[in-house]
Amino acid sequence: MPQDPVDKNLLRMEARRFASRCEGQIASIERADSLREVVRLAGVIHLSYPLSEEPAARDALHHLTLRSEDRARELIRLQLQNYSRVEPYLRDKWRRNMLDSWSNLTGSLAHLRAWAQTRLALVEQQLPD
Numbered sequence: 001m002p003q004d005p006v007d008k009n010l011l012r013m014e015a016r017r018f019a020s021r022c023e024g025q026i027a028s029i030e031r032a033d034s035l036r037e038v039v040r041l042a043g044v045i046h047l048s049y050p051l052s053e054e055p056a057a058r059d060a061l062h063h064l065t066l067r068s069e070d071r072a073r074e075l076i077r078l079q080l081q082n083y084s085r086v087e088p089y090l091r092d093k094w095r096r097n098m099l100d101s102w103s104n105l106t107g108s109l110a111h112l113r114a115w116a117q118t119r120l121a122l123v124e125q126q127l128p129d
Contacts, residue, residue, distance in 0.1 A: 012054070014050070014051060015054035016056065018054075018057045018060060033075075035105060036104040038075065039072070042064065042107070043107050043108070045061070068108070068109065073112065077119075083120075084123050095120075102116050
C-alpha cells in the first residue's frame, strides 16, 4: 500500500475509474439476450493487483459478478419457461438447444450449469406426458 499521498490519490482515482468500467459492463450485461453474451461480458474485466486492496474496486467487481449471475439465471428461467410451453414433438430439439446454450456457462458462471440442469429436471417432472 503506497504511503505517499499522491500515490494514494492516484490509486483511488484508478479505483473509481475501474468502478465506472464495471458499471458500464453491468449495463451491457443487463441488455444481453443470450448466455454466451453474458459470460463473455462477465469475463472481460479483471482486477489488477494494485487495485486489489481498494474496497471500491473489489465491491464493483463483486457487484458485476452478482449481476451477471442474476442475468444468467433470468435467461435460464426464460428458456425453461418457453420449454415448458413448447409442443411435445419439439421438446427434444428445445432440450438440445438449451443444453448447448448452457455449455457456454464457464468461468465464474460455471456453477450455474448444474443449477440449470436441476431446474430442467424439475420442469420435466411437471410436464404432462
